[in-house]
Amino acid sequence: MRIAYSLGSLLSINQVLEYSKIISKTNADAIWVPETWGMENFSMLGAVSNQTTTQKIGSSIINVYSRSPSTIAMGAATVDSLSEGRLILGLGTSSVPIVETFHGYKFENPVQRMKEYVEIIRLALSRKQINYRGKIFDLKNFTLLIKPKRQSIPIYLAAINQKMVDLTWDIGDGVIFYLRPLHEMKKMISEMQQRKKIDVTCQIITCVAEDSDAAIQRAKKTLAFYVSVGEIYREFLSKNGFKDEAASIFDEFKKSGFRSSHEHVTDAMVKSLCISGTPEECKKQLEKFRDTGIDLPILQFNPVEDISESFRLLVKTFSDE
Numbered sequence: 001m002r003i004a005y006s007l008g009s010l011l012s013i014n015q016v017l018e019y020s021k022i023i024s025k026t027n028a029d030a031i032w033v034p035e036t037w038g039m040e041n042f043s044m045l046g047a048v049s050n051q052t053t054t055q056k057i058g059s060s061i062i063n064v065y066s067r068s069p070s071t072i073a074m075g076a077a078t079v080d081s082l083s084e085g086r087l088i089l090g091l092g093t094s095s096v097p098i099v100e101t102f103h104g105y106k107f108e109n110p111v112q113r114m115k116e117y118v119e120i121i122r123l124a125l126s127r128k129q130i131n132y133r134g135k136i137f138d139l140k141n142f143t144l145l146i147k148p149k150r151q152s153i154p155i156y157l158a159a160i161n162q163k164m165v166d167l168t169w170d171i172g173d174g175v176i177f178y179l180r181p182l183h184e185m186k187k188m189i190s191e192m193q194q195r196k197k198i199d200v201t202c203q204i205i206t207c208v209a210e211d212s213d214a215a216i217q218r219a220k221k222t223l224a225f226y227v228s229v230g231e232i233y234r235e236f237l238s239k240n241g242f243k244d245e246a247a248s249i250f251d252e253f254k255k256s257g258f259r260s261s262h263e264h265v266t267d268a269m270v271k272s273l274c275i276s277g278t279p280e281e282c283k284k285q286l287e288k289f290r291d292t293g294i295d296l297p298i299l300q301f302n303p304v305e306d307i308s309e310s311f312r313l314l315v316k317t318f319s320d321e
Helices: 013-024 041-049 067-082 097-103 110-125 160-171 182-195 212-229 231-239 243-259 269-271 279-292 307-320
Strands: 004-006 030-035 058-059 086-094 130-133 137-143 155-158 175-179 199-208 274-277 294-302
Touching: 013 030, 013 041, 013 307, 030 041, 030 086, 030 294, 041 067, 058 274, 067 086, 067 110, 067 137, 086 110, 110 155, 110 160, 130 182, 137 175, 155 160, 160 175, 160 182, 182 199, 182 269, 199 212, 199 279, 199 307, 212 231, 212 269, 212 274, 231 243, 269 274, 269 279, 274 279, 279 294, 279 307, 294 307
Parallel strands: 004 030, 004 294, 030 058, 058 086, 086 155, 155 175, 175 199, 199 274, 199 294
Antiparallel strands: 130 137
């Protein structure tokens, strides 16, 4: 069965490279590298590709506001060549704080913007001359100077709300889900896959430790972070069974920051959104996520205590060397 790992934004560059080399010795399907406001994604994808030979290399995610579609096509073609055709290009819209506060762009027309990005990137990778006129972009006479390793690189879209989910199934090769309750995700996947089959991935907050309580507490802190700072996740969870919990977490965050907001994360939230506990407990929890219809679970590494020991336990739990 397919499994993938996501090497989180809080790791150092050397740790990402070291852990990629460890993953390369397993049967893992893919290594996903995030981009927030730390490591630049295409640089890291190229570096990670040098540590591996068989695993696919995925971006999770490159946002479609901080780079032009032509620049993303150039980056994708470069990394796909460096990795000998192993890139999965994961795209998303990110969020208002990152796009507007960190990058200085207006967070406008996200669905239309994503549609045009995918169209332009695919045209560029085909090496056709681009004369493109959309509602947002107007490009003339652009052709990639280099010949891509592949003329068609798989594009996966991060999707939360229904309009982006619909667009993903219309134009994407795969979807990247995150923080969707088990019951909602099972219903969603079943309905959408009847429409058209695509590769369904889900990045899952994963904390493994011999001490189950320590792992659960780590998962609660990570979950509280996303609920506290991510309005889109907070609103989505509020509409899908966790209204009171999302409100309590956010209220506590506004009062005391991250110091105690995790205390309002319930066990029910952790069970529905995360994998956490001892190795045996985590293996059983993974099966619940597979039962929703996920094709590729992406285990988001969240270290418990010593980072290196925690990572080795994660890989030992889920992968055969």
